[in-house]
Amino acid sequence: MSFAQLQIGTEIALPVPASSLSGGKPPLPVKTTGDLLAILEKNPPRSYKMMRTVCGWLGKYFDLPGDQIPFDLIEDKKCGFRPFLESRRFTENTTRSYVYQQRSLLKAAMQHGWDPDGNPTDAWKSLLGLAVDERLTDIVRHFARTLKSPKEVTKETVDRWGESRIRDGLMFTTVATKKNQFWRLLEKTGWITTTPVHMLKFSPYGIPLRDMPTGLCEQIQTALKWKQAEFARGRPKFGKIRAVTANNDRLILEQLTGYVVKIYGGNPQSLHDLIRQDNIEGFIEWMLNERHVKGNSIQGRLAGILAIVKHHPMFRGQDFTWFKTLLDSIPLEDESERKKRKSAKYLRYDELEAIPEKLRAHREAYEKQRKKHPTRVAQLAMEEFMFRWYLALPWRQRNLRECRIGGFAPNLFKGKIPPISDIDKPAWIIEEEAKNPDAEFWMISFNSDATKTHISVDLLLPRQLIKPLEEYLTDCRPLLLDGKDSEMLFVTPRGKQMRSDQVGKVIGNWTTKFAPVRTTPHMIRDSVAYLWLREHPMDFLSLSKILWHKNVQTTIQIYGARFNESSGTCAMEAWLDQRAASQN
DSSP: OOOOOOOOOOOOOOHHHHHTTTSSSSSSSBBHHHHHHHHHHSSSSTHHHHHHHHHHHHHHHTOOOTTTTBHHHHHTTTTGGHHHHHHTOOOHHHHOOOOHHHHHHHHHHHHHOOOOOOSHHHHHHHHHHHHHHHOOHHHHHHHHHOOGGGGGOOHHHHHHHHHHHHHHHOOHHHHHHHHHHHHHHHTTTTTTOOGGGGGGGGGGOOOGGGGSOOOHHHHHHHHHHHHHSSSTTTTOOTTHHHHHHHHHHHHHHHHHHHHIIIIOOOOOOHHHHSOOOHHHHHHHHHHHEEEEEEOHHHHHHHHHHHHHHEEEEEEEGGGHHHHHHHTSSOOOOOHHHHHHHHHTTOOOHHHTTTHHHHHHHHHHHHHHTTTTOHHHHHHHHHHEEEEEHHSSSSSOOHHHHTSSSSSSSOOOOEEEEOOOOOOOOOOHHHHHHHHHHTTTEEEEEEEGHHHHHHHOOEOOOHHHHHHHHHHHIIIIIIHHHHHOOOOOOBBOOTTBOOHHHHHHHHHHHHHHHHSSSOOHHHHHHHHHHHHHHHHHHOHHHHHHHTOOOOSSSHHHHHHHOOHHHHHHHHHHHHEEEHHHHHHO
């Protein structure tokens, strides 16, 4: 039997073995590819050979014999077939043809009795009908096949479905949106009576400044301006805050106002009306019991408000002792629980280190289509570079996304190192300067206002990032900008500055796809720190400079917990072995 011919330059097609059912009548409805092929073989359509070839590749995709693949599995994982083919370096025409034949297989299976909805219970049937209009057919079908009732759906099962889809090739944002829509469908149809805790953040309750009474709005703006001014009467010496902190203070004041008006039934016209003990007490109680916000988070947010009312002239003479007492009474999360949550997102450095090369291979699958998808290729290159940057310079993500490469005072620039400078130089730069005193190097500079710890930073770009940076600036960033002007190093596919959630989605998307768990940009700092201390035991000073901590005690407090008396004994043992070896 001959098989479909592929275009020159593609991989050799994989035939599937003839089904053992080809000699007899298969039972209906069909369940597997073998069932369908046995039926079609008797009166083969024109595309029969291509269907067999596609079954072979589906077998490689699922790691199953090509004639033993359940159609339920093909339906459930169909979105990942295209990325799989692209990873095999097929031409676009071949990929498109095979994806089309996958759809043809499913349609043919439906004609021979296979039901993509499976055998759903009555509880799922109404949802399956609504899923078509909501464009949620894939997720509803998945759970209709695996669970008896929508009541059995849990956050963990939905998260596992989402992680599987991301590994199949869907973008994190697409999957997150579909998950949220699915939860809303369950809520709308009455299968869940209360909004899940993790969905509460999508139901905002705060009142924006522009919608507040004029007096309250003006007083909040005045107070925030007072906190950010270079010098302000009555404000403590170290009371100045950055714009990002002021924005956080604004958000908590908007939330507090929303609670007082919408939940508590108040009508504050000024900050004095808003910052009252009964309002703050009710807000804390509601946030903890109804919104399920962590106590540490509430305490940190309200501490910024206390710092305003405690010193601002408009509150002069008022006693806010109750405020501090109230904050101290907030139940905080147990440290062991916090560590447990963090450990669920932790990835070893070597697991992170492998991702850029995997991302590069993924990007190269698009290179053949560069004329069609230049922006997508450039975006993948940027995200690969961002990963490499984090592994060498584990900054706080705000500094990464606000790093400027243009404008009046860029943070990243190429120039000659000043003769009088505190910048520490690696050996290769010292050698280069000896050969060429006018040599220029990539440097990074942030003033104290631009860092969380209010320290100024001046350093040389690590050699490992120089070539990727220059390739990104030459080949990829211009495609993302598409003629637009931006000072930022990292930009979106539309040439705009990246937001915090967008940076998080880059890291989350690729760690979900290429690593055991999804992690966050800030957790990469932990991965760097723990590997550094494992290979440089107790070198907290260097680590504090890598992480831009102002005080080495901060580094010890955060990461020293992994070292205890047993660590000291191990260090002593190694030292004694070293001494014994030197004496022999």
